[in-house]
Amino acid sequence: MERRNEQTIDFETGKRVVVMTGGTAGLGAHALNYLATQSDMKMIVGARGSGRTVPSGVEVLPLDLASLASVRAFAEMVKRWLGTIRIDMLILNAGMQYGNNERKSEDGYELTFAVNHLAHYLLVRLLLPCMADYGRVVITTSDTHDPAIAPIAPKELALQELAHPTKTGFGTGIRAYAASKLCNLMTAQYLSKLKEVADHHLTIIAFNPGFTGGTSLGRDSSPFSRMIVTVLIHTVFRLVGLFRPEYVMGKPDRAGKALAEIAMGDITPPEGRMYVSLVRSKATWPDPSALAQDGDAQEMLWRESEWMVGIKKEV
């Protein structure tokens, strides 16, 4: 591992090009490390702040997903630096879970919805034209989107309430998180049906790493919320995990390796499947929740998000 400053990219021909978010911590850092062990990779990671530690050879470009202007600037920088070179793997893995739904993004949207969904929606819209034929787009979602697995999962898609919540208080942070992960999954599904995706033979995959310990996902939650989660992990989840394997906690290195393997095509979807869920560290291909599969709801999310990020007339 070494510290890198911003520098020019030498794009040798024959390298597979990876553009990634969420590669600086948690399971994404493990994915990035695994990708970096492959000799034919050229990787760009979007990350907040400066002086981020990444594997040797990985380029870091500034990206704060809490700002749509930053997402646009990142996409422009990626395009400029790539020139005519195409992206083989676009890995949209960054995500955050906050203690409540009271924080706002730079653009005035609820922060979880803005960072986890809107920013990635905009990024994939801006970078899709730069994808190489037969490339892969992987969007990290969560099985917390599914009411059959997580009681806090949304039963309806109330977009204005997600973007500008009127109900606040205890439990709203985790609910906002689950809803944002539903949006990630629905975005992936809508994307997979686009003509340009078929024309360029792109594979779109929504990845659920499953319940994974040892990451910093809930680091912005209050000490009280973190204590409740810790107690749940050591009591209720252990018991439920005896008959519901989705509640068995996995390790970040396993989840990260799986993410890298999915992006590289070493794990491939069976015919007609695009949602991969790690259960006891194994890739399974379940149905998303009924709401996640609802084509009308996907269409509404796509169109409303288009307005929210301001690309209605641009893309």
Ligand SMILES: NC(=O)c1ccc[n+]([C@@H]2O[C@H](COP(=O)([O-])OP(=O)(O)OC[C@H]3O[C@@H](n4cnc5c(N)ncnc54)[C@H](OP(=O)(O)O)[C@@H]3O)[C@@H](O)[C@H]2O)c1
């Ligand atoms: N852990 C689980 O149990 C679990 C389960 C299902 C799904 N997931 C999903 O897996 C993905 C990775 O989660 P994790 O558990 O590995 O969490 P993590 O350790 O907190 O890593 C999150 C990553 O997202 C980046 N990020 C967060 N906010 C950002 C922003 N505003 N701008 C740019 N980057 C930002 C972080 O960057 P910094 O280094 O700057 O903070 C970090 O690289 C997330 O999408 C999460 O929803 C996790």
